[in-house]
Amino acid sequence: MVPLSWYLVLAALLFSIGIYGVLARANAIGILMALELMLNAVILNLVAFWRYRGPTQVSGQMFAIIVFAVAAAEAAVGLALIISIYRRRGTVVAEEVSLLKW
């Protein structure tokens, strides 16, 4: 059987790639894509822990399903915000939307 640590290292790698994308992407939609990678890494961790530490209980999978629902809500609201910003300011570059920056 595959050791638990392999899944954890894969999830950590996916999460770090997501962090790089969130920090380095100029386009706000690119940032959202990287955010989805990070959420996927977290869900992967939850499922791996469910399988190896509590396969007889459903709580691990339940937690993952709730994270799925939150991810769907996050994607919908985030993309609506980006579309709205694009309509008002004609840009989706995160650097150019800095009105609230001190």
Place this chain on the structure above:
Amino acid sequence: MSAQQIVFLVTAGVTVISAALVVTVRNLIHAGLWLVMTLAAVAAIYVQLEADFLAVVQVILYIGAIAILIIFSVMLTRRVMADTGPQRIPQWPLAAVVALVVFGGLAYLLVQVPWPLAPDVDVSDTVLALGEAFVDPDRFVIPFEVATILLLVALVGSISLALPERESD
């Protein structure tokens, strides 16, 4: 090395390579398509973890809804996508350093901890247990209802955000 481990390494390799392409390719449409590839590979890993319901949800919800929504948004903001400007900020090496440090810390911590493992059991019938737990008042009916309200609020909120401004405003 067993067959299971080889299959895991292949799917993990596909996941990591396509995820790296998601955050590095210039064309955002291509990045969206690589995101679909990454999500499909993660679904394959859920299958290997015997979380069959989650694998199906991953395909339907992530690939079928979220990734398509993202690709639609890229197309709706097309003028910017076709821009020849830089797709990453000038400080990207710093971002790479942060990501490497986070990966090093996480991997070191997660591998080092001796996780107590449960005895291996057969988990073939998770869908029935999940369905029962969702509607059981003593277990997960409240989180389930909260999730539905969250989705409804997100639905109404994203519609009102994305609506064009009215003349009278």
